[in-house]
Amino acid sequence: HVQLVESGGGSAQPGGSLTLSCAASGFAFRTKAMTWVRQAPGKDLERVSEIDSGGSGTVYADSVKGRFLITRDNDKNTVYLQLNDLKTEDTAIYYCAMGRYSDSWRTRWDLYKFRGQGTQVTVS
Numbered sequence: 001h002v003q004l005v006e007s008g009g010g011s012a013q014p015g016g017s018l019t020l021s022c023a024a025s026g027f028a029f030r031t032k033a034m035t036w037v038r039q040a041p042g043k044d045l046e047r048v049s050e051i052d053s054g055g056s057g058t059v060y061a062d063s064v065k066g067r068f069l070i071t072r073d074n075d076k077n078t079v080y081l082q083l084n085d086l087k088t089e090d091t092a093i094y095y096c097a098m099g100r101y102s103d104s105w106r107t108r109w110d111l112y113k114f115r116g117q118g119t120q121v122t123v124s
Contacts, residue, residue: 001026002024002025002026002027002098002113002114003023003024003025003026004022004023004024004096004097004098004114004115004116005022005023005116005117006020006021006022006094006095006096006116006117006118006119007020007021007022007023007119008020008021008119009094009119009120009121010120010121010122011122011123011124012083012086012121012122012123013086013123013124014086014087014088014123014124015085015086016086016123017082017083017084017085017086018082018083018086018121019080019081019082019083020036020080020081020082020083020094020096020119020121021078021079021080022034022036022078022079022080022081022096022116023076023077023078024077024078024079024096024098025077027098027114029074029077030053030074030077031053032053032098032099033050033051033052033053033099033100034050034051034072034079034096034097034098034099035047035048035049035050035051035096035097035098035099035100035101036048036049036050036070036079036081036094036095036096036097037094037095037097037101037105037109038090038092038093038094038095038121039092039093039095039109039118040089040091040092040093043092044106045105045106045109046061046063046092047059047061047101048060048061048064048068048081048094049061049064049068049070049081050070050100050101051070051071051072051079053074054074055071055072055074058070063089064083064090067083067084067085067086068081068082068083068084069081069082069084070082079096081094081096083121086121086123087123088123088124089123090121090123091121091122091123091124092120092121093118093119093120093121094118094119094120094121095115095116095117095118095119096115096116097112097114097115097116098114098115099114
């Protein structure tokens with residue numbers, strides 16, 4: 001079965017950096033696009049970044065463009081999100097998910113099976 005396990009979250013000061021990892025198993029990782037989303041307390045789910053199966057095509061939310069970098073290693077079945085120049089508004093739980101972002105995730109996130117359990121990022 002599909003398993004996605006995030007790691008690398010923690011606390012950072014504004015302007016600092018963190019690197020998140022998402023280890024995948026149970027599916028053909030190298031054939032799937034991957035997405036990072038985040039959810040801050042009391043706020044809607046927000047797409048942060050996507051990467052295509054080969055790693056050459058990426059998408060970023062305007063709020064993180066130029067500060068975050070998404071990459072993947074298909075030999076290690078892992079997708080990464082490098083968070084640079086962190087801001088207090090980046091505080092959230094960060095999740096990785098299999099596939100391209102869908103707006104339906106915003107109302108059905110708890111039901112989406114192909115996602116990790118999240119890792120907390122706190123910037124203060």
